[in-house]
Amino acid sequence: MTSLSYESSGVDYDQLDAFKRACQRAARTTAPLLAAHGYAEPAATRGESCYLIEAADHYLAHVEEGLGTKNLVADAVYAQQGLNFYREIAIDTVATIVNDLVTCGALPVSVAMHAAVGDSQWFADAARMQALVEGWAEGCRQAGAVWGGGETPTLKGIVAPEAIVLAGSAIGRIAPKSLRITGDVREGDAILFLASSGVQTNGLSLCRLIAERLPQGYATPLGHGAAGTYGEALLAPSVIYVNFVAECQRRGLKLGYVSHVTGHGWRKLMRLEEPFVYEITELRTSPPVFRFLQEMGPISQREMYATYNMGVGFAAYVAPELAEATLAAARDSGYDAWLAGTVKKEGSRKAVTVPPLNLSFEADTLQVR
Amino acid sequence: MTSLSYESSGVDYDQLDAFKRACQRAARTTAPLLAAHGYAEPAATRGESCYLIEAADHYLAHVEEGLGTKNLVADAVYAQQGLNFYREIAIDTVATIVNDLVTCGALPVSVAMHAAVGDSQWFADAARMQALVEGWAEGCRQAGAVWGGGETPTLKGIVAPEAIVLAGSAIGRIAPKSLRITGDVREGDAILFLASSGVQTNGLSLCRLIAERLPQGYATPLGHGAAGTYGEALLAPSVIYVNFVAECQRRGLKLGYVSHVTGHGWRKLMRLEEPFVYEITELRTSPPVFRFLQEMGPISQREMYATYNMGVGFAAYVAPELAEATLAAARDSGYDAWLAGTVKKEGSRKAVTVPPLNLSFEADTLQVR
Incomplete structure (x- = not known):
């Protein structure tokens, strides 16, 4: 296949x-x-x-x-x-x-x-x-x-x-x-990730194509250590990230930029016009629904990260001295969050790099903004 | 039929x-x-x-x-x-x-x-x-x-x-x-009509049903003194009534209430909760597209007025002493407008009446607001 x-x-x-x-x-x-x-x-x-x-x-x-x-x-x-x-x-x-x-x-x-x-x-x-x-x-x-x-x-x-x-x-x-969040990002800024609940609202066409090929369709057990079916995993409701931004505003924590990770998966992390290299070093094991999709497609790891949120629904870029406080704001307002990487400057290069996976997406892989 | x-x-x-x-x-x-x-x-x-x-x-x-x-x-x-x-x-x-x-x-x-x-x-x-x-x-x-x-x-x-x-x-x-237009309407208020360009955006399902039954479909000549086809008449773009309201605001002319005449046709004239009788006495010959529809359906006259705007896209209710000035505001801002009737009070009766056509719609014919 x-x-x-x-x-x-x-x-x-x-x-x-x-x-x-x-x-x-x-x-x-x-x-x-x-x-x-x-x-x-x-x-x-x-x-x-x-x-x-x-x-x-x-x-x-x-x-x-x-x-x-x-x-x-x-x-x-x-x-x-x-x-x-x-x-x-x-x-x-x-x-x-x-x-x-x-x-x-x-x-x-x-x-x-x-x-x-x-x-x-x-x-x-x-x-x-x-x-x-x-x-x-x-x-x-x-x-x-x-x-x-x-x-x-x-x-x-x-x-x-x-x-x-x-x-x-x-x-x-x-x-x-x-x-206003204006895209005030600098070299050395911390990248904070907020967890998603699953695929949320993107990449569903591909998910449906995979369901059609499975004998049990959406009723296929998800496996990968998770209870429930493929369909139930897909339908976990999306996380609403409003309270994270509101809480940062209340605490006076400036968000340099944020990205709602939807279509185009992790390529969305480089939405900003200005060229930066977004280096993601702290990876979590991807949630079961993504491992299921990758295996059942099969879908290459590169394509998975280029399409799906891979467990990350929202990203925030903040000055390094605000990183811990922003993380606390996220957690105190009920979000599962972690510090995931760093914004780097490499001349005119714009890219998202994931060294632990040996993955990188250059600017030309994201045409839409 | x-x-x-x-x-x-x-x-x-x-x-x-x-x-x-x-x-x-x-x-x-x-x-x-x-x-x-x-x-x-x-x-x-x-x-x-x-x-x-x-x-x-x-x-x-x-x-x-x-x-x-x-x-x-x-x-x-x-x-x-x-x-x-x-x-x-x-x-x-x-x-x-x-x-x-x-x-x-x-x-x-x-x-x-x-x-x-x-x-x-x-x-x-x-x-x-x-x-x-x-x-x-x-x-x-x-x-x-x-x-x-x-x-x-x-x-x-x-x-x-x-x-x-x-x-x-x-x-x-x-x-x-x-x-703000709040529905400040009184007995004796004037009813001002602004012309529509045709069916505008409502009653189209019925228009399509009629087209399906015609040998030439939308290419059927409209007739009734008009050039062009049925399809072209249906597709005349809707009138945008914003400038009428804006001009009244600029001239300090208070609009007691206005109604965008869409689904439910002239029944929409009694949108206000408070019971009034909206008596329409100044009728124009209905535009060719409506005469075409009525004939081709056939559709009863009552059903026509209950469904279509019949040449009236927007209605405004104003104090009688403002009627002429409001009419002038409408015409000066490019609208075809006329004084069409009067708001009456008949106890708890809510209705739209059109005496020249011997038509009336009581409150129970308009369930939706």
């Missing part, structure tokens, strides 16, 4: 990226419209995970995000095993929105739901519908944001009859403005 | 409404989370077209909205006649978002795109992709809002391979707070 890669699961990033670039070009032309509202577009907000709007004494933040295809896993596990994971799927959706928002230092104020179905019968299953509703509210609570409405259309002929598109948006705020 | 109704086009509002109500109940429990951000939830914002967040000296507004199924019409017209209406479709999507936002008096500051495809090949058609991008930017310009990012996922297995889900969100602002 040949080794799997993310591209083999059918997502063509090239077409998508051409569209994204066209959007970014056109979107930039609208920036002058902010002036009439008393706002301005801050430098370097385009291409970040969250769009910022600058006022005299605060920033507003705007994010629109979607869950991707993870709910297809919940659909299959529900059909095959009768296990209802729609509460978890809703938390995932809120997580993907607010985790992008906090990367700029904005705390989510309001989160709105977008749930589009192909057939209004989707909501006839009261247990599933109620789980989705409760999960969305729970995600908002974990994010400290109000659930500010939403949209729930029936899109017959656009959305598959059994399916649902889960997405949404958030408004966030940074006040005072000094709390 | 039996007469068509909106329900016959396959949208079951009952299931959907049960979900919406569950969402609203759960969402309300999250309101206390605003306090930590220095905000509060104003009374009576739940169930309005736009969610408001109250600060000391301003409101923020949050809307998540979608286009519905109108892009299926653009898809069919593109396939059948090679006519590219994706610019118009993008304007429609922005319109549906920002027109909801202005109903509370908020001016849109930032609009984000959500464009989910079933296959990234959707974007391989450069002309279509570019039209969509340009339309979105044009919609933002008409709304006076910045295009603040967005999300463009490929949702294989969720979204149909040829299709796209178009939706998005907006952040708006009301400052000073006195500009």
Whole structure:
């Protein structure tokens, strides 16, 4: 069997990226419209995970995000095993929105739901519908944001009859403005990792492809020392990292930069424009779900780290003298965190290196920001 | 042939409404989370077209909205006649978002795109992709809002391979707070109508059903004194009503209430909780596309007014002494507008009445807000 890669699961990033670039070009032309509202577009907000709007004494933040295809896993596990994971799927959706928002230092104020179905019968299953509703509210609570409405259309002929598109948006705020996370990273900064709960919300197309090839599908025991099935492991709800950023703000701990580790796996660690080498030296054994994926694909170790979060959902770069205090802030606010490496300077080289695994990703492996 | 109704086009509002109500109940429990951000939830914002967040000296507004199924019409017209209406479709999507936002008096500051495809090949058609991008930017310009990012996922297995889900969100602002449109309506208030460009973004499922039954489909000449085809008439881009509200604010003209006339047609005129009778006496001949629909369905006149905007995209209720000035504000800012009727008080009766057509809709015909 040949080794799997993310591209083999059918997502063509090239077409998508051409569209994204066209959007970014056109979107930039609208920036002058902010002036009439008393706002301005801050430098370097385009291409970040969250769009910022600058006022005299605060920033507003705007994010629109979607869950991707993870709910297809919940659909299959529900059909095959009768296990209802729609509460978890809703938390995932809120997580993907607010985790992008906090990367700029904005705390989510309001989160709105977008749930589009192909057939209004989707909501006839009261247990599933109620789980989705409760999960969305729970995600908002974990994010400290109000659930500010939403949209729930029936899109017959656009959305598959059994399916649902889960997405949404958030408004966030940074006040005072000094709390903005700007990418103020220097040689010698510490790299802090916050654990993920599993694959969270990325790389699911590949996970589904693997499930299709397994005789027991999602009901395959996970093994690797873990109880439960592959499906259950995939559906562990994402961690919401808002409270980590909020706690650092309360304690006056400056976060130089943070990265929400999603699509593109550890390559996302080099999102910053400025060239640095991010050297990861403190590795944990990767969680069972990733060892399962790597073995079942099979997927090369390089491809695993290029695609999945590998147990790391969020990374923060801080001045070395703040490293221990930031670690304490993370742990005190309930996160599993550790100091994982160091930011290095090697001229114009931009890369993520993992010496214990003899792995490195150079700048050209991350085209999208 | 039996007469068509909106329900016959396959949208079951009952299931959907049960979900919406569950969402609203759960969402309300999250309101206390605003306090930590220095905000509060104003009374009576739940169930309005736009969610408001109250600060000391301003409101923020949050809307998540979608286009519905109108892009299926653009898809069919593109396939059948090679006519590219994706610019118009993008304007429609922005319109549906920002027109909801202005109903509370908020001016849109930032609009984000959500464009989910079933296959990234959707974007391989450069002309279509570019039209969509340009339309979105044009919609933002008409709304006076910045295009603040967005999300463009490929949702294989969720979204149909040829299709796209178009939706998005907006952040708006009301400052000073006195500009909020609160539903301050009194007996004797004037009802001002602003023209629509056609069906705009609602009732499209029924329009598609009718197209399927026509030998020439969307290429059927519209007739009724109009040039062009049925498809072209359906795809006229929606009017964006932001500048009307903005102009009234600039001129100090208080809008007691406004209604974005979308799903549920003229029944939407009685969105306010307080019971009034909205008497519409000044009717225009309905635009050709509606006469075409009524004839081709056939659809009863009552059903037409219960489903479609019938040439009226936006309604404003103002004190009688402001009626002429508000009309002038609408016309000066480029809208086709007229004084259409009067708000009456008849005890606890809530209804929309159209005496020239001998039509009336009582409160029980509008369950959703």
